[in-house]
Amino acid sequence: MKRPVATIRVTSHFARQYKRLPPETQKMAETRERIFRANPFDPRLRTHKLSGRLKDLWAFSVTHDIRVVFEFLEADEVLFHSIGRHQVIYE
Numbered sequence: 001m002k003r004p005v006a007t008i009r010v011t012s013h014f015a016r017q018y019k020r021l022p023p024e025t026q027k028m029a030e031t032r033e034r035i036f037r038a039n040p041f042d043p044r045l046r047t048h049k050l051s052g053r054l055k056d057l058w059a060f061s062v063t064h065d066i067r068v069v070f071e072f073l074e075a076d077e078v079l080f081h082s083i084g085r086h087q088v089i090y091e
Contacts, residue, residue: 005037006076014068014080021066021083029062029083036060036068040078057081 010018018026035042045060050069059067062083069081 003076005040005078007074008033008037008078008080009073010080011082014082017083025063025066029066029068032060032062032068 018029021029032045035044036047040058040060041047047058047060049055050057050059054069057069057071059069061067065085066083067086068083070078071081073079
């Protein structure tokens with residue numbers, strides 16, 4: 001298990017995308033963030049390494065179709081790059 005995440009930074013792009021999400025999706029994202037902080041590889045998140053042009057990034061699931069794309073900056077610090085529908089953020 002990876003160590004807990006102490007710091008989550010967000011890009012301005014992520015912040016704009018998050019604000020556009022429906023309130024119920026925002027609540028689910030907050031719940032998933034708490035799980036992520038405790039263990040970024042909790043099986044409920046389905047965390048996975050990305051490939052191709054996003055090969056330096058990771059993603060986890062908020063809902064069946066909503067993903068958060070992020071990168072590890074330090075062992076206990078991450079940067080959230082984007083949040084949105086699976087097919088949109090991977091384009």
